Amino acid sequence: MLSTDHLISIKELQRSDLELIFHTADEFKAVINRPIKKVPSLRDITIANLFFENSTRTKLSFELAEKRLSADVINFSSSSSSVKKGESLVDTVNNILAMKVDVVVIRHSYPGAAHFLAKEVQARIINAGDGAHEHPTQAILDAYSIREKFGTLEGVKVGIIGDIIHSRVALSNIFCLQKLGAQVVVCGPKTLIPKHIRSLGVEVSHNVDETLAWCDVAMVLRIQLERQEVSYFPSLREYRTYFGIDRQRLEKVGKDLVIMHPGPINRGVELSSDVADGPFSIILDQVENGVATRMAGLFHVSEKIRK
C-alpha cells in the first residue's frame, strides 16, 4: 500500500512506493498487451480528469489507463467551462465532486494546485502537472522505462538536457531518479538552469558533448517556448547548434545511449528526427509505459478509498 493518500509529488513518495508502482505496472503492462486489455478493478470508481492546461498525451494516457481499469471517466477542460466565467478552482471541483467523483486527476498552470485541492476537497488527487513544480506520473513512467532497459536504476547515469528551469518533468525526475539510486546531471544553457539546482544533489553541465559522453541515458527536454516570457537564448538555431542532439553528435560520442523525451518534441531543435526515430530512442516505449504505470498509480491510490 502507498505511504500517501494522493499522488501529488515524487518528493513525498518513498522509494518503496515507487517500487510498488513498478511491480504493479509490470503486471498491467502484461494486461494491456493481451487481446482483452481490461480488468474490472476500478469498476465502482468515478474519475474526473480536470485539465486546466493543454495536454494531449498525458490526458489520453490517463483516460486510457482509467478505462483499462473499468473506471467511469468524466473529462473537463478549462477552455469550455465556467472557469472562463470566473469560477474558483475549489468551486469548480466541488461541483464536480457533488456528482460522486472519487478521484480527481488535475493539471493546472499554478504550482501547488494539486496540493491545494488535496487539502480542500474530499477526493483522492493525482497531479498531472502543476506549473513548473512537479509531474509525478511522467517521472514514474520515465524511471520505469529506464528500469525496463537496464534492469535497475541503481548507478545508472542520467543526463537531463534542455530547458530545466521551466520543466516540472525535470524536477520530478531528479527526485525520482535519486530516490532509486541513479546519478543525475542536468545540462543546458546557463539561462535555462535554476540557480540553486545543485542543492538537490545534481551536477550541472553546460556542455552537451561532455554530458553525452558521461551518461547512459539522455533525457532530452522540450524547449518550452510558451513559458518563456523573455528570451533565454539568442535563437533556436543557436540552441540547436550548442544543445541540439543529432546523429553526428551521437556518433562523435561513440557509444550506445538511451534517448528519451517526454514529448511533444520540437523536431530539429532539441532533437533531430533521425535520433528521435532512431534505434537508441525509447520514446514510444515511454508512451506505452505511461499507460501501465498510470494504471498502477490509479490502482494503488484507489486502493485506499473505503465505500
Next chain:
Amino acid sequence: MNPKIILNQTQINLIIQRLIAQIMERHPNYQNLVLIGLQPRGSIFARQLHQALQAKVGYSFPYGELDVTFHRDDFRQHSGGLIPSKTDISFLIEEKKVILIDDVLFTGRTIRSGLDALIDFGRPESVELLVLIDRNKSRQFPIEADYCGLKVDTVRSQKVKVVWQPQSEVHIFNPELDA
C-alpha cells in the same frame, strides 16, 4: 495452541498420485488438457502436481500461472494492500480443457475471480477445479471442486495453511485462540 498438522509430506505425495489417477480416469484423451495454477499459493501446489503428472504420463502438459488480484471483489477491503503476482500463460486456452488448481478452497471468491481472469485468455472448452484442501460448508458462492485432496470441517475463525518449506504440510489453527 500449536497448529494441528492435518497432512504431512507423505500424505500429500499420496494425494497427488490419487489426483493424477482421477484426472487420467476422467480424461483418457489427455492431449487437450492444460493446467493453470492460481497465484501465489496455489501455483506452488500446481507445479508439483504438473511435474508428477508429466512424470507419470510421459506427456508434456501446457502449464500456466494466473493471478486474480485485478479481478478480486474484495479490492479496497484488504488492510495490508494488494500486491499482484505474475500471470504467465504462454499458450492459447481456446477450446482447451482447463484444470484450475488452488491449494485451499474456502469461500469460493478466489475461484470466482480466477474464472473471470481466465476467460480474458480465451474461451476454454471446459474448466475443472482441483484443490488440495476443501473447507467443507464454508462456501459463499456456488462453486465446488471437481478433484479434491482432502475435505475438512472447519469453523470460520480457523485458518488452513499449506506450508511448503522445509517440508510440505497442511496446518489448521485458530489465530484467536493462539493470540
